[in-house]
Amino acid sequence: MTSNNGGVLGTAMFTQFDGAGNMVSEAGVPMGIPLGKQAVFVDTINGFETGVAIANPNGSPLRIHFELVNDKGHIIQTQLRDLPPGQHLAFFVNQLFPEAPEMVGRLQFYCVNPMVSIALRFEPSFTRFTTMSPIAIAP
Numbered sequence: 001m002t003s004n005n006g007g008v009l010g011t012a013m014f015t016q017f018d019g020a021g022n023m024v025s026e027a028g029v030p031m032g033i034p035l036g037k038q039a040v041f042v043d044t045i046n047g048f049e050t051g052v053a054i055a056n057p058n059g060s061p062l063r064i065h066f067e068l069v070n071d072k073g074h075i076i077q078t079q080l081r082d083l084p085p086g087q088h089l090a091f092f093v094n095q096l097f098p099e100a101p102e103m104v105g106r107l108q109f110y111c112v113n114p115m116v117s118i119a120l121r122f123e124p125s126f127t128r129f130t131t132m133s134p135i136a137i138a139p
């Protein structure tokens with residue numbers, strides 16, 4: 001979908017069905033608000049996974065700084081990724097930080113221009129999940 005004279009806005013619904021067609025899990029994703037600095041909750045204890053998707057709504061590339069922060073507020077690891085204009089990236093936290101220990105904390109990320117994001121928290125069998133909207137972090 002493209003727009004020549006304005007942004008494209010919308011919401012989404014993720015639904016998981018079992019083999020018999022019964023709904024197992026469902027979560028709504030609100031319209032993303034472009035922010036320059038934001039964070040999402042991370043839980044990788046006991047096989048839980050946190051997936052993150054980030055989109056660049058700008059006409060210029062983004063250089064995104066990622067910081068994995070534990071529940072005591074200490075930065076565990078950092079990464080830097082480039083995101084071309086109009087593109088998105090999606091990953092599990094353990095893919096971005098493969099050496100990170102199991103933890104509960106947050107993934108905070110920031111860049112010069114705003115971006116939009118959403119996260120999903122999956123239980124170990126990947127049959128149930130929860131939508132996690134980002135929180136804004138003050139500059």
